[in-house]
Amino acid sequence: MAEPFVSEVVIERLPLYLRMLQFLEKEGxxxxxxxxxxxxxxxxxxxxxxxxxxxxxxxxxxxxxxxMFLQRQLRRILQIEQTRDMALIGVGDLGRALANYQGFLEQGFHLVALFDSAPQKIGMTVGGLTVQPMTELARVIQERKLQVVILAVPAQAAQQVANRLVELGVRAILNYAPITLSVPSDVRVYNIDPVIGLQSMAYYLK
Amino acid sequence: MAEPFVSEVVIERLPLYLRMLQFLEKEGxxxxxxxxxxxxxxxxxxxxxxxxxxxxxxxxxxxxxxxMFLQRQLRRILQIEQTRDMALIGVGDLGRALANYQGFLEQGFHLVALFDSAPQKIGMTVGGLTVQPMTELARVIQERKLQVVILAVPAQAAQQVANRLVELGVRAILNYAPITLSVPSDVRVYNIDPVIGLQSMAYYLK
Known part of the structure; x- marks a missing residue:
């Protein structure tokens, strides 16, 4: 069944409904x-x-x-009924925390590859995965058909890496770098920047 | 000068304008x-x-x-002309990454205290700060008049800690716990949950 055009703000609320339904389920x-x-x-x-x-x-x-029924429906609508594989680029402090985070897999997102450009990090094991060099990025993304990537590289490197990801067919980027990435309109970017949150809350302080 | 009522979505875009102006400034x-x-x-x-x-x-x-002028105006509007002190609660993997993040201070938010409930973490130094027990929370928040707190505790502890923060007069919570916190209407919460981002982007994937 074709679904109607629905605005982004509506789509971004659906995961909140799903999370609350999971919470209510746990409450019995x-x-x-x-x-x-x-x-x-x-x-x-x-x-x-x-x-x-x-x-x-x-x-x-x-x-x-x-x-339970509404949870299943939301998972179907959001296309998260099956687990999706994803890669993480940038294994600094934040990248390590993300690689160790159990919440991704619980919610259907499976981190399967880590990349970093720093020679001293290559070969390290983080969250059960071995950090690979950026020279392996194209091969891994294409072989595993990865559509989702978490970007946790420094701001000055982020646009260049994003360009590479777009070329390789990545369709969704969870961006932790504190910059606005420029990508084609068929690629999604979801930005996570705590400073934006702090600054917008400061408006309401006395 | 009294400012008009402006909707939250507008306020949340102002930091993005500021960030882009800083970027343009760096470009000369x-x-x-x-x-x-x-x-x-x-x-x-x-x-x-x-x-x-x-x-x-x-x-x-x-x-x-x-x-430069528009940056200064946005900083004035957002009330971030002076540096604001804040505390971080929860020094797990994510909390450690946040305690080490330089981007907060660069943007006017100064992390001055760390708290955790785990005895084995008390006294550790992270990002130049000593992890304090939760029994010190009230004293530190009140003595330093902290209005802003970063919450990086597990989901099951988050509401209880948030209640405590509200009692202590905290007005802005940057919430990393993957739950919707319930707080009075004069307290701001800004949620950071990567799973919400991944799930909403999945809607657009083939």
């Missing part, structure tokens, strides 16, 4: 409502109903949403 | 335009002009924006 809940999700997430219930309505009818008037 | 540019900022950031120039117009007139028709 089998059924929830847009009101409950709204209270827990700090959104309005109307927004949640509208977001979900782009993709179908997932609840019944008066009985709410089945927690 | 003294003047820029909403068109140039738009191309570099992937926004529309109309949106950039509209966002800035909430706060005043910063450019001249036909001559654009002075790069």
């Amino acid at each position: 809940k089998q059924v929830t409502s847009s009101q409950e999700l709204a209270e827990r997430l700090g959104f309005s219930s109307a927004q949640i109903r509208k977001d979900l309505s782009y993709f179908g009818e997932f609840g019944k008037q008066g009985t709410g949403y089945n927690v | 540019k003294q003047v820029t335009s909403s068109q140039e900022l738009a191309e570099r950031l992937g926004f529309s120039s109309a949106q950039i002009r509209k966002d800035l117009s909430y706060f005043g007139e910063f450019g001249k028709q036909g001559t654009g924006y002075n790069v």
Whole structure:
């Protein structure tokens, strides 16, 4: 079934709904409502109903949403029913923390390769994986058909590495470098920059 | 001068404008335009002009924006002209990487205290700071009047620690725990969760 065009801000809320449903499941809940999700997430219930309505009818008037069913539907919509392999580039302090993070695999993202350009890091084992040189990047990405890469390199190297990734067919970059990457419109970039968060919160401080 | 109510999505774009202006400054540019900022950031120039117009007139028709002047104005608007002190709670792999990150201080956020609940971590030095026990939290936050805290504790501990921070008067929490925190409306939370990014990008993959 073809899905309608849905704006990015809606898509970015779907993982939050999924995470909350997983949390409710752990609490032993089998059924929830847009009101409950709204209270827990700090959104309005109307927004949640509208977001979900782009993709179908997932609840019944008066009985709410089945927690497990809605999780499965969200996983289908987000295309995360199967585990996806990904690579990490840049094994500094942050890269090491990410390579050791269990939360990726729990949520269906499997880190399968680490790369760094520093000779002294090549061959090191981090999070059960061996750090490989950048000269291996093309081979590994193409052989394993990797579409997702985590970029944890310094800001001054990030655009150049991103260009390389785009050439190699990577379609999604989780970017930890504190710069705005320039990529073609069919490549997704999701930026993670704590400074942006701190600065935007500072606006609200006295 | 009283500033008008401006929506959160606008405020969250201001640090991106600031970061791009810093980048243009490093490139040696003294003047820029909403068109140039738009191309570099992937926004529309109309949106950039509209966002800035909430706060005043910063450019001249036909001559654009002075790069240094607009940076200073954005720092004033975001209230980041002076360095702000902050604490970090949770010195695991991620917490260590954050404690060692130079980018906070470069952008005006000074990490001054580290806390962890694990006895074996107390007294360790990380990023030049000594890890303190949670029993010192109240004293340090109050003595140093800390309003900003980075939360890098496990998900199951995060809400409880956040409650404590709210009681102690903390007003801004950079939350790395993969849960939606519940806090009063006068406390800001900015969530950093790479899984949310990966899942929302997966929607766009084939």
